[in-house]
Amino acid sequence: MTTAAGAALSIRHLSVRFPAPGGAVVAVDDVSFDVGPGETVGVVGESGCGKTVTALAVLGLLPTPPGEVTGGQVLVGGRDLLTIGARELRRLRGKEVAMVFQDPMTALHPAYPVLDQVVEAVWAHEPELGPVAARARAVEALDLVGVPDASRRARAYPHEWSGGMRQRAMIAMAVLHRPRVLIADEPTTALDVTVQAQVLELLRGIQREHHIAIVVISHDLGVIAEMADRVVVMYAGRIVEAAEVSELFAQPRHPYTAGLLASLPRLDVARERLVPIVGSPPNLAAKPPGCAFHPRCPLRAGRHRCVDDVPELRPVDGAERVTACHYAGELAGSTRLEAEVDVPS
Secondary structure: OOOOOOOOOOEEEEEEEOOOOOOOOOEEEEEEEOOOOOEEEEEEOOHHHHHHHHHHHOOOOOOOOOEEEEEEEEEEEEEOOOOOHHHHHHHEEEEOEEEOOOHHHHOOOOEEEEEEHHHHHHHHHOOOOOOHHHHHHHHHHHOOOOOOOOOHHOOHHHHHHHHHHHHHHHHHHHHHHOOOEEEEEEEOOOOOOHHHHHHHHHHHHHHHHOOOOOEEOOOOHHHHHHHHOEEEEEEEEEEEEEHHHHHHHHHHOOOHHHHHHOOOOOOOOOOOOOOOOOOOOOOOOHOOOOOOHHOOOOOOOOOOHHHOOOOOEEEEEOOOOOOOOOOOOHHOOOOOOOOOOOOOO
């Protein structure tokens, strides 16, 4: 596991809350993980678990108000992005750490040609370039991400491009300045399977060439299995498990992770129906006591500890893997949850 000293991105005890009637909603609760140079870390969980809020807080893009970062550090290149000034943060955003936002179909401004929007990203960190040089840099970036005949095609408006082409434009803007860290938030949303594969291969190629650290945020475990070296699983704003991708898929050590994997369709197992996780994620304004997952957990079996005590992240199977479950040992090599949990090898 990458240590904070060698990490391209180090998030330490990050917490974010939003005011709400009846009390504050803690959307991100004491989240910590590192991403090394050239490493890909996947962040997974159901909608509303805090994945995107974590990313926005890292980049200083959280709307404030209503959002408020209440604690933690976000270290990139030895600097804490949460404490530097707004001008310095703008200088680093896009140059040191960049983001590919959700939904390529709406991320580009519909009233401006694609090329003009990429040129704007060029000028954000190279204002000394003249119009001709800036356009050349923009076309070069679009060529890098595989836009055919980029100098001509980029003069079109976003609605004239397919979803996959728009996603390539978003990636081009994100990697223009060779950042240390790239955060890709649901990079394959609304794309068909063939285009998804092309986008993922594009990200891998850019990473190999420039040794960029990548954080992939997704609810699609297939994308995570293909892209990530390590996986961070979030539930109700907290990390509940983190492990190497092969270990996590082979043997989950938290019942929520096991439930996510059990809900995946598989071609190598004869099964008439998928096994969903019962219930719904909790209301963050009124979290259940103890383990937030206990109302939905098949491992609880009526035990009071799950209701009374909040489980802390602790190492299992060595220091490289952590889980937040009081009874994680019962998932190790056990057949107890086989009926509900059938994970891929």
